[in-house]
Amino acid sequence: MAKEPYGNINLDLIREMSEAHGISGCEKEVSRVMKKYMAPICDEITYDHLGSIIGLKKGHLGPKIMIAGHMDEVGFLVRDIDENGFIHMLPVGGWWGHVLPAQTLYVTTATGKRYHGVVGSSAPHGLPKEVKEKVMKPIDLFLDLGVDNRQEVLDLGIQIGDMITPDTQFEVMNNPNYLMGKAWDDRLCAAAAIEVLERIQNDDITADVYAVGTVQEEVGLRGARTAANLIHPDIAIALDVTTAMDTPADQGTIQLGKGVVLSIMDAGIIGHKALLKEMEAICHDLNLDINYDMMTVGGTDADNIHKAYDGIICMTLSIPTRYMHSHRLIIHRKDYVQTVEAIAELCRRLDWDKYRALDQQFR
Structure with a gap:
C-alpha cells in the first residue's frame, strides 16, 4: 500500500526555496x-542592512517573537580562472571534499546568467593507495565548464568572486514523506517560518x-545579530537543521520522521530553560513527538540572537536531515509539520503574562 504524506505543507514554497541559489x-x-510568499499574509515586510528579510504579523500590543531560519546555503566563489579555463573555487561554508568530485555546479554571473560545470575528478585506475585514501581539500578542487581557455570563460561574463552553487532539483521520494533537495540547511x-505565519494568519493573537x-x-551567524538588533524581540526561536543519525554511515538517536527536536544546547547557546519547558508542554498538549538534541560543535542563529541587547529568551528547534552540506539532502514531512505546529501554538499562547512567567526563570 502506498504511503500517505503526513500533514499539510506548501510543497511549492519548499521547492522554490530549495532550488533558489x-x-x-x-x-x-x-x-x-x-517575499513572494510572505507578502499576502504579513502586515509589514522590512530588511536589515545585510539583507535579512523580516515579515511581521501584528498582534495586539503583545510581546515580540522572532522566528528565524537562515537563507544562505554552502557553496563557493570563483577564486581564479586558469589559462585552460578551469575555475578554482573558494569554499563558502563547510564542505567535505569527498562529496564534490564529478558533481555538477552552477556559476552565476553578476548579471544573473547561470553556467553549468562539473567538478573535476580522477579515474581510479592506477591511483596510488595513498592518494585514494587521502582526504580531499575542497579548495584544491576545480570546476570544468567545458571550454578551451580562460578567455572563453571571461567572454561568458564570469568574473572572480561570482557565486557557485549545487545543481539539484527538488524531488519527492518513493515514500512521499521523504523530500530531497539542496539547501535544506537552512531553506x-x-x-x-513562513508556514507558521500561514497557520496563524486568521488567529486573533496578542504577540507580534x-x-x-x-x-x-x-x-x-551575521544576519541573526543585525536582524535581532532591528527587531529587539522579547522571545526568539531559531530554526535550523540537525544531523540525522539513522543511516548505515551514522548511528544515533536523532532520526527522520520522529517529530519535534528541541535543542538543549550547542557550542554557542544553552537554550532558555523556561522556554524549553514551555515547548515541551505545547508538544504534549498537541500530541506531538518530542526529541532532544545536544551538540558540542557547531551552532545556529540562536547563538547570536540570545546575546542581543540585555539578553533574549531564546532556543533552537531543529529538523533532522541526512547528508548535510552536500548536493542532496533528505528530510521527512512529519518533522517539518510538527515543528511548524509547535511554533504556531507558541505564537498563539504568547502574551505578556506568559512572557513574564518565562522571564522569572532567573529571578
Missing part, C-alpha cells in the same frame, strides 16, 4: 522567494510575530 552574502534570490527552516530569513549564517 544563494550562498552567504548572495541571498537576494532567496529573499525574493520569501527548509526559512520556509517553516516576526518571520525572519537571515543572511550569512554559514560564515558567522
Whole structure:
C-alpha cells in the first residue's frame, strides 16, 4: 500500500526555496522567494542592512517573537580562472571534499546568467593507495565548464568572486514523506517560518510575530545579530537543521520522521530553560513527538540572537536531515509539520503574562 504524506505543507514554497541559489552574502534570490510568499499574509515586510528579510504579523500590543531560519546555503566563489579555463573555487561554508568530485555546479554571473560545470575528478585506475585514501581539500578542487581557455570563460561574463552553487532539483521520494533537495540547511527552516505565519494568519493573537530569513549564517551567524538588533524581540526561536543519525554511515538517536527536536544546547547557546519547558508542554498538549538534541560543535542563529541587547529568551528547534552540506539532502514531512505546529501554538499562547512567567526563570 502506498504511503500517505503526513500533514499539510506548501510543497511549492519548499521547492522554490530549495532550488533558489544563494550562498552567504548572495541571498537576494532567496529573499525574493520569501517575499513572494510572505507578502499576502504579513502586515509589514522590512530588511536589515545585510539583507535579512523580516515579515511581521501584528498582534495586539503583545510581546515580540522572532522566528528565524537562515537563507544562505554552502557553496563557493570563483577564486581564479586558469589559462585552460578551469575555475578554482573558494569554499563558502563547510564542505567535505569527498562529496564534490564529478558533481555538477552552477556559476552565476553578476548579471544573473547561470553556467553549468562539473567538478573535476580522477579515474581510479592506477591511483596510488595513498592518494585514494587521502582526504580531499575542497579548495584544491576545480570546476570544468567545458571550454578551451580562460578567455572563453571571461567572454561568458564570469568574473572572480561570482557565486557557485549545487545543481539539484527538488524531488519527492518513493515514500512521499521523504523530500530531497539542496539547501535544506537552512531553506527548509526559512520556509517553516513562513508556514507558521500561514497557520496563524486568521488567529486573533496578542504577540507580534516576526518571520525572519537571515543572511550569512554559514560564515558567522551575521544576519541573526543585525536582524535581532532591528527587531529587539522579547522571545526568539531559531530554526535550523540537525544531523540525522539513522543511516548505515551514522548511528544515533536523532532520526527522520520522529517529530519535534528541541535543542538543549550547542557550542554557542544553552537554550532558555523556561522556554524549553514551555515547548515541551505545547508538544504534549498537541500530541506531538518530542526529541532532544545536544551538540558540542557547531551552532545556529540562536547563538547570536540570545546575546542581543540585555539578553533574549531564546532556543533552537531543529529538523533532522541526512547528508548535510552536500548536493542532496533528505528530510521527512512529519518533522517539518510538527515543528511548524509547535511554533504556531507558541505564537498563539504568547502574551505578556506568559512572557513574564518565562522571564522569572532567573529571578
